[in-house]
Amino acid sequence: MLMTFDNACELHKIKAIYPTSRLVLRLLPPDESNSTIKLGNKFGASSKAACKLLETAKDLDLNIVGVSFHVGSGNHEPSSYYAAVVLAKEIFDHAQKIGFNLNLLDIGGGYPGLWDEMKDFEKIVAGLRQGLMENFPPSSNVKIIAEPGRYLVSSACNIALTVISKCIDYKEREFPGGLDIQAGVPECNKHFTYYLNDGVRGSFMDCLLLEDSHVTPTITNPERYADEPQYNSTLCGPSCEARDVLHPSLKLPELDEDERLWFKNMGAYTIPFYSGYGGAKRQRKFYVMENKYWLVLFSL
Ligand SMILES: Cc1ncc(COP(=O)(O)O)c(C=O)c1O
Missing domain, CATH: 2.40.37.10 (Lyase, Ornithine Decarboxylase; Chain A, domain 1)
Structure with a gap:
């Protein structure tokens, strides 16, 4: 099982309860100032703290497999995503120096999801792609995953x-x-x-x-x-x-x-x-779909 952590208390707890879990170190992104909800107020280890945590995990003989970040929900600033990828690479390199072999990068959520925000989304993706190609090219064999929330459901x-x-x-x-x-x-x-x-x-x-x-x-x-x-x-x-x-x-x-x-x-x-x-009463939900799409889905 994959588990995320960002502090030493969690590492000690994991050591005691589930020492074989595959761990993902959650980073504090360098910049989430342009986001609507700043998850860094609550989660994420700074670059310095992350290096220390890697060392603690090594001492505890825990299995760190990757790094994650979330640049804040509703973040329209491409450079925030790019900077987070660069930081992730620094942490990958530090991890390698002390004997870990990380192979997972979780690029989180934050991506805008409204139709009229798609121009920003495209810019974000272009910046991200550049950051990933520079720091985690396919030859690195690092698996990239994401956790988009509002991107998938805002307009639904x-x-x-x-x-x-x-x-x-x-x-x-x-x-x-x-x-x-x-x-x-x-x-x-x-x-x-x-x-x-x-x-x-x-x-x-x-x-x-x-x-x-x-x-x-x-x-x-x-x-x-x-x-x-x-x-x-x-x-x-x-x-x-x-x-x-x-x-x-x-x-x-x-x-x-x-x-x-x-x-x-x-x-x-x-x-x-x-x-x-x-x-307050709970909202009733009605599912609506254009007939042509319904017919396609119904035929599956
Ligand atoms: C860990 C994590 N991943 C993904 C998301 C989804 O974020 P967003 O809706 O900004 O894409 C959240 C939202 O709080 C989160 O806490």
């Missing part, structure tokens, strides 16, 4: 939510002398808050965890609102929690209750986060 899933309640308010702070409702409120000061049937304790956890991660919906039947004015609007989830906000401020026409909103590209880091807190 859309979420449809319903407006279950709405509230209109007037931004009082924009009327320092007090609000004279009778005199009429300028349209531009109208503000709507919509309550939707899923929120940050359901599929929209990232809106809570990640700064600036506001999801933007499309309206299911835009024709219905084509000529309507747009208002400042806030989208909230259904729970009692004040932080249950999907988007603090976006322009929308005045939506009817029961209106459906589409959130596209919600396949990654969404539905599995469902917690049930505040009575």
Whole structure:
């Protein structure tokens, strides 16, 4: 079995419990500043620490077979991937010096997965290919594996939510002398808050965890609102929690209750986060496939 480790405590535990396991040393990538989720906050040994760990593993007579890295989820910067490959090669070389023969490189995840991010993906892959050819050419016999998450699933899933309640308010702070409702409120000061049937304790956890991660919906039947004015609007989830906000401020026409909103590209880091807190209901799933593909699959 392959197991990943990045610290000495784990090595001692592995020695005690499963000394014959095949071990993969997880590195802290040199640069994950351009990623959305920095996994290095929690995982990965620095170059210096990795060299020490190799020595500890040697002393413990453990079997290290490879190296892994993850440059942070949603990383669009090709040089981050390239730099991680170069670091991996340094560690391979150090391992060889002290008597290991590594033959596995795990280039992790992080790869963007939306259609309009494919240009970045291509640049990343070009940089990676160059890094791998320079440092781990086919003649090195190193097996390369990857763990793409969002690349595979981001665009696979859309979420449809319903407006279950709405509230209109007037931004009082924009009327320092007090609000004279009778005199009429300028349209531009109208503000709507919509309550939707899923929120940050359901599929929209990232809106809570990640700064600036506001999801933007499309309206299911835009024709219905084509000529309507747009208002400042806030989208909230259904729970009692004040932080249950999907988007603090976006322009929308005045939506009817029961209106459906589409959130596209919600396949990654969404539905599995469902917690049930505040009575939230789990999203129902519908699988949709174009007929021509279904017929091909069905015939297999
Ligand atoms: C070890 C590991 N591999 C792969 C992934 C997938 O990452 P991504 O969705 O950024 O491709 C994760 C995500 O947390 C991870 O922790």
